Amino acid sequence: MGQVLHGSATTTEAIRRAIQNSQESLRALARRYGINQKTVAKWKKRTSVADLPTGPRELKSTLLSxxxxxxxxxxxxxxxxxxxxxxxxxxxxxxxxxxxxxxxxxxxHGISRLPEVEGDKPGKKKFKRYPIGYFHIDIAEVRTAEGKLHLFVAIDRTSKFAYAELHEKAGKMAAAQFLRNLVAAVPYAIHTVLTDNGIQFTNRKQDRHAFEHIFDRVCCDNGIEHRLTKVKHPWTNGQVERMNRTIKEATVKRFHYDDHAQLRQHLQDFIDAYNFGRRLKTLKGLTPYEHICKCWTKERERFRLDPIHQMPGLNT
Known part of the structure; x- marks a missing residue:
């Protein structure tokens, strides 16, 4: 096997060994091998013929204490x-x-790799890329001491911008109003929404000859394409299902609410903190709001207004 020497090496291991075993003067050895006397002296003092590792002997950070x-x-x-x-x-x-x-x-510190989880890992599939404005919409139930509420949630597939409302009834009129409010709340144009096949969003099969569903009419009025998930395939709408769980874990599963007003206020605070303060790995460390501002600089034709106008607090 060949020797591995650093790029500036002027001696081989055989020469170094000969220097260490020789009784000749430094000048004679330097002349014989065509090297500097300091190099000869260096290898005379060493007991090994291998190159020393480069870099600091004691590993420590120059940035961190x-x-x-x-x-x-x-x-x-x-x-x-x-x-x-x-x-x-x-x-x-x-x-x-x-x-x-x-x-x-x-x-x-030897902890750069996390321990492997036992069992076979399913292969990860990447979502198809869409321009900003593709929303997943779903409904979930939550409870306070005052009773049951219906949580309407929408999340953008690309920017991860989330919007949520609480309604006492989960009918088609509430779903249609939720979509109108979503369109008004988002600074850019919504081009697609994905929902399940619930009666809040579409007509049943036996009602296929009925009038156009009001949710579809709102979509048509705003130039939005309404897509439906495959029947009995809830994972198709997995992004908003995951957002439902995140919201519940931060609210009703962690705190007790005496009335609906407390939950509404806390829900709004959480959504604002998520959109404007939570940095997401899928957005390369940006918050949903920062990602929207980044899209604003590149695709202004998709926006109805400057997103800076929706930033909470004073604009300075």
Missing amino acids: LEEEAIIVAFRRHTLLPLDDCLYALQPTIPHLTRSSLHRCLQR
Whole structure:
């Protein structure tokens, strides 16, 4: 097997071994092998003929302090979150933390790879890419001490912008009004909505000769294509199903609400925090609002108004 030497090496292992075993002077050996006397002296002092590893002998970060590295290591071992999720969670505490410095820190401590989960992993399928304005819509039930409510949720397939409302009834009129409110709330044009085959969104098979469904009329009035999921295939609308679960885990599954008003206020606060503050891996670390602003700079023809006008707080 051939020797692996660094690019600037002037000696081989055989020459180095001969230098170490020779009794000749440094000048004589340097003349014989055509090298500098300092090189001869260096190999005379060493007991090995292998190149020393390059770089610092003690691995440490030039960007992170020991305390910050300890925080990162403890957080990773406790949460077992992926690299990007760790980055987004730690940056508020360590503002100068970058993705590369985080990765190098995890490598130094031997925790850059998460443990493999037992069992066969199903292959991940990527969603087909669509321009901004493709919304998934669904309905879920939630409860407060006052009674039952129907949660209408919509999420953009591309920007992940979410919109939600609570209604006491889940009829087709409520669904149609929800779509009108969604169109008014979004700063860009909606070109497609995907729903299930519930009576709130479409006529039943036995009613196929009835008048056009009001949800379809609202779609037509706003130039929106209405698509339906395949019957008994709820995973087709999986994005909004997952958003339903996220909302429930942040609200009704965690807190008790004495009345509907408390839940409505908390739901609105959560949706605002999600749209304007939650950084998503699928958006490469951007929030839904930041992604919308990015699209605004590239595809202004799709927008009805400048999204900066919908930013909460003062515009300065």
